[in-house]
Amino acid sequence: MSAHALPPLALTMGDPAGCGPAITAAAWSALRGDPALAFYLIGAPHLITGIPTQVIASPAEAARVFAKALPILALDGVPRIAPGRADDAAAPAIVRAIEIAVADALAGRAAGVVTNPINKALLYATGFRFPGHTEFVAHLCEAAGQAASPVMMLTGGGLRVALATIHMPLAEVSGVLGDGRLERIARVVHTSLIREFGIVSPRIAFTGLNPHAGEGGAIGREEIDIINPAADRLQAEGIRVSQARPGDTVFAEALSGAYDAVIAMTHDQGLIPVKTLDMWGGVNSTLGLPIVRTSPDHGTAYDAAAAGTCKPGSLIAALRLAATFAANRQKAAA
Template sequence: MTTPTLPPLAMTMGDPAGVGPAITAATWRELRSDPGLAFYVIGAPTLYQSACPVHEIASPAEAAAIFSEALPVLPVGPLPDVTPGQPNVDTAPAIISAIGSGVAHCLDGRAAGLVTNPINKSLLYGAGFRHPGHTEYIADLCAAATGKPLRPVMMLIGGGLRVALATIHQSLSSVPASLETNALVELGEIVHAALIADFGISEPRIAFTGLNPHAGEGGAMGHEEIDIINPAANILRQRNILMSDARAADTVFAEALSGAFDAVIAMTHDQGLIPVKTLDIWGGVNMTLGLPIVRTSPDHGTGYDAAASGNTHAGSLIAAVRAASSVARTRNKL
């Protein structure tokens, strides 16, 4: 009986002046002996040739056969000369094209999932990029292809935690007014569905953090828990989702680590990322839920200073490849 296999993962080059090229080569060197983690890069072959053997491919279907011997690269370009640590707006069209190609390959089944290297949004804005961020661009591409509106959700995985975010890149002062019960219900449903489909957890247990210290302490320190978060939790429980009321953020992550919860939904960016990065600064993975494709990325930025000095660390990208492969296999029941 033949063991079913998946297509390789697609990896975007990200900003070629950042750490992407170096950590991509290091990730290939680390994973090349495992055919189940085969990936190909959509980028410029010259970015990697000084760090590892490179094989230029014309199709994703060629990647698996050569992965153990060389880094498969599907060319994108043209790309100007690149100096590590010195971002160049002229690279923006190729960066954007690589993302679009990777999404298309996942949607049409040529790639099992997408692993994205970090980009610099401000550099892309200078070239006419009009999306709020990397994740939103990928979601818009998927929505356009499927004809379905999508709500992408950021989940951070690392240190034994799975943490989704209710709010992301916004000021703390703006968070209370942006929290809304129905939006939290939708978020809870997306996280619940992903824990089943992507992680194989049959009855996920999820916790909301509180926004305020001690989860508001019965209203003494704020009413967002009483007025917004707990009503969302109640609606989710009525829909047979095992969701807690708002729990104190200073203890809920320890509860999750002890096995009480399979995921935590944090109300703010730092509330959720601090425990993940403290526990696993080099191995955290950013995963996008709510998409028809698998998408992961390292939990760090372009790292121009590290690229210029050559002091790069591939741990998070390696973890992102492993996570994408695991989720793709779980979705396909392999």
């Protein structure tokens, strides 16, 4: 199978009161001329204004339609909501769009899944029991009988940063780093750098948890007791990963070319450099899944949706990266 034969990407509608509709329209306008970036929206036609749209019966129709109109796989039950005014009546359709996208990707009808932003608090209020997109997509894969070992990676500003912990109080981080997650995450990142990013012999850096990576134990022992031993075990497996590097210098080292990816110990430690370098072009990817999944690295942006000032750069980057991942996976499997 050649790269041009890849199916289109599935794009979920996200929260219809947020930026999703506006950035979807802008992304189609920017990418419509490239068949390799064809995608279809799972949502409702009334969400999209200002561009031509066409309802499709199946993902197979999307490639033919894409150059002239945004293909939409129509969902019932999507309420008409003013931009910026969140409404929990949209929750069932938001969730259903994700379920359909994952099912299409697992079945090979879609090359990958790109998810528009959701409001997790809105979904929680209606019974959604997953911390976010990452965990829900992994659950859907596992429910379909596919193994999943999800790892969040942010790309932007020249950096690739995976997270050892995500939405966790800082006081709890030290207690979980030694549960085997560092090895699991490093293995997933290593495999993904080869398979999705096309890097033959990837180099990975662990950050330290403490200032100056603990300074030889003077400012904490997590590096000595947990992170460095994990790095030693991984190196014995043939994975090129550093011992704990100081968080205030390791990202500059990665930008200089010393490392292909960084595994940060905490959420903010990893996201601050990416968002500082590329606030509106960063991409959130879920590695370790049987399918490709990317997303804009920002939230629903209700205020921008209401004001008509949404920026599509991150969604465009997410679509491009998903297409690259799908093509590289195809090459690796050939």
